[in-house]
Amino acid sequence: MRRFVTEFRFFTILAFRSRTLLFFSLLVPTGSLLLFGFVFGQNVIPLPGSGGVSYSVWLLPGIIVMNMIASGLMGNSTAMITWRERGIFQRILVTPTAPWEVMLARACTQVLVIVVQTIVAIIVGSLVFHFTFNPLYAPLSLLFIVLGSAVFLLLGQVIASFTDRVEIGNIISQGLYILLTFLTGILLPLQILPDIVSKVAPFTPSYMVAELLRSAMLQGNAGSAPLADIVGCLLYCAAALGLSAAFFRMLR
Amino acid sequence: MSGNSAAIISIESVHKSYGSLKALDGVSLQICSAECFGLLGPNGAGKTTLLSCIEGLISFQEGHITVNGYDVARHPRKVKSILGVQLQDETLFTDLKAIEAIQFYGALYNTFPSRAEALALLERFDLAEKHNARIGTLSGGQQKRLTLALAMVHGPAIVLLDEPTTGLDPQARHHIWDIVRRLRSEGKTIILTTHYIEEAEILCDRVGIIDHGKILALGTPRELIERMGNLSTVRASLYLPAEKLQQLQTADCVQAVSSDNGLLSVQTSDPQRVLALLEEIGQETGSRPQNVSIRQPNLEDVFLSLTGRSIGPAD
Numbered sequence: 001m002r003r004f005v006t007e008f009r010f011f012t013i014l015a016f017r018s019r020t021l022l023f024f025s026l027l028v029p030t031g032s033l034l035l036f037g038f039v040f041g042q043n044v045i046p047l048p049g050s051g052g053v054s055y056s057v058w059l060l061p062g063i064i065v066m067n068m069i070a071s072g073l074m075g076n077s078t079a080m081i082t083w084r085e086r087g088i089f090q091r092i093l094v095t096p097t098a099p100w101e102v103m104l105a106r107a108c109t110q111v112l113v114i115v116v117q118t119i120v121a122i123i124v125g126s127l128v129f130h131f132t133f134n135p136l137y138a139p140l141s142l143l144f145i146v147l148g149s150a151v152f153l154l155l156g157q158v159i160a161s162f163t164d165r166v167e168i169g170n171i172i173s174q175g176l177y178i179l180l181t182f183l184t185g186i187l188l189p190l191q192i193l194p195d196i197v198s199k200v201a202p203f204t205p206s207y208m209v210a211e212l213l214r215s216a217m218l219q220g221n222a223g224s225a226p227l228a229d230i231v232g233c234l235l236y237c238a239a240a241l242g243l244s245a246a247f248f249r250m251l252r
Numbered sequence: 253m254s255g256n257s258a259a260i261i262s263i264e265s266v267h268k269s270y271g272s273l274k275a276l277d278g279v280s281l282q283i284c285s286a287e288c289f290g291l292l293g294p295n296g297a298g299k300t301t302l303l304s305c306i307e308g309l310i311s312f313q314e315g316h317i318t319v320n321g322y323d324v325a326r327h328p329r330k331v332k333s334i335l336g337v338q339l340q341d342e343t344l345f346t347d348l349k350a351i352e353a354i355q356f357y358g359a360l361y362n363t364f365p366s367r368a369e370a371l372a373l374l375e376r377f378d379l380a381e382k383h384n385a386r387i388g389t390l391s392g393g394q395q396k397r398l399t400l401a402l403a404m405v406h407g408p409a410i411v412l413l414d415e416p417t418t419g420l421d422p423q424a425r426h427h428i429w430d431i432v433r434r435l436r437s438e439g440k441t442i443i444l445t446t447h448y449i450e451e452a453e454i455l456c457d458r459v460g461i462i463d464h465g466k467i468l469a470l471g472t473p474r475e476l477i478e479r480m481g482n483l484s485t486v487r488a489s490l491y492l493p494a495e496k497l498q499q500l501q502t503a504d505c506v507q508a509v510s511s512d513n514g515l516l517s518v519q520t521s522d523p524q525r526v527l528a529l530l531e532e533i534g535q536e537t538g539s540r541p542q543n544v545s546i547r548q549p550n551l552e553d554v555f556l557s558l559t560g561r562s563i564g565p566a567d
């Protein structure tokens with residue numbers, strides 16, 4: 001346990017030392033929240049079982065899911081390919097510590113970064129858009145942040161399993177990031193998207209995670225179809241874990 | 253063999269292939285406790301592959317390797333905890349500070365160096381002043397010394413160094429040599445790979461010459477050189493066409509010939525006769541041998557006589 005804590009500690013130091021990560025983790029999401037919130041904030045979005053909320057409040061959990069996608073799909077795939085390419089895995093593999101443990105410690109750091117992002121988003125939302133977060137909703141929200149992070153980190157691992165080059169990994173992950181962010185009801189309500197999109201979106205991991213997190217953060221529950229969304233997320237995790245176990249290589 | 257005569261690393265008939273390429277072709281070796289053993293060979297000879305097999309990084313198709321009595325294939329974690337490893341072209345987390353790297357990699361060996369202990373280790377490798385510097389800001393030589401320090405973070409008795417001085421300037425290289433000498437004096441068992449002749453001659457108690465995955469010769473540097481008999485090497489700048497090289501090769505007094513970008517190396521028992529031959533051939537081809545030198549044999553000549561080619565320039 002002490003070893004894991006040490007690994008986690010140093011990955012956390014590395015994360016908060018990285019200007020790139022801080023830019024994409026804090027500035028980009030905060031900027032997106034402000035931009036979308038100011039432009040579309042006056043619209044009211046209906047929520048199941050309540051009258052509805054302003055778009056800026058509805059958007060806030062979506063921004064957090066967007067962070068999870070960026071951190072998992074793009075951040076993790078890039079990191080894993082780089083570790084392989086630059087021999088960082090090799091260095092870990094000559095020690096008696098299992099590499100999966102080091103990867104798990106890094107994943108925990110990424111979850112911590114997302115939690116920090118969430119806190120920042122809540123503070124910005126409170127100050128600018130009068131968003132009020134009920135602290136009682138925090139445990140359920142945290143649970144879904146962990147679940148969502150796991151889904152996208154593992155999907156990032158799958159991308160790293162099928163390419164040896166960071167550039168290729170970036171193209172794939174950025175393509176998926178754009179699709180999952182803009183076409184699955186994270187930033188824009190499905191009602192305003194084309195019919196075909198609203199039919200396909202509920203099967204995507206981003207939609208499932210957004211539904212769960214939005215309900216948890218705004219209403220303190222798991223949404224209208226919690227079982228389907230949770231099982232869907234777990235299935236994505238299992239599939240990604242299986243593919244990674246079969247195809248991910250640590251050595252060049 | 254020097255030091256304790258008991259074999260601490262035993263390698264028996266190890267075969268490793270990548271498809272049709274034989275990276276290791278029946279390698280057998282015994283490394284004794286407290287000896288510094290050098291694996292000398294050109295790029296692609298199988299040096300790193302052999303170290304990777306010992307480290308448990310890659311599996312091999314046939315043979316056995318034991319480290320301190322533990323079979324590498326059956327007890328990889330135990331073996332990894334015994335070995336200190338410096339990898340070729342090692343990359344660390346560049347945003348970590350040197351002292352943090354000691355603590356991080358120490359944890360991976362289940363040793364948790366305090367700040368004072370980490371500083372003491374850095375001091376041993378002349379890096380104490382740089383303890384707060386991020387790894388990315390260290391020079392090539394400093395980074396190499398840091399990777400050496402990381403190899404020693406858990407106090408291993410056996411250290412594997414894969415081309416520890418490749419790519420370093422002479423000053424940094426000598427600095428690393430001093431460190432390796434110190435490790436030797438502390439009784440560490442060291443296996444180091446190199447393609448620098450001088451490095452192997454100066455640092456190693458025994459040397460194994462490896463090429464195409466086979467150990468071609470084994471012994472102390474002096475033993476290997478003495479096996480050359482009274483052969484000397486004549487070197488000259490002279491470009492010769494293939495048929496003239498062939499002509500030179502077949503001369504009675506010539507043992508081996510290699511030509512690399514117009515630099516000719518001829519191993520011979522009669523250097524004066526070779527000089528005359530070069531003049532003669534030079535006249536026939538319309539060029540004169542330049543920068544002629546004659547020197548006593550070294551490990552490079554051993555390699556040349558065993559393989560018929562030069563070990564090649566270092567990277």
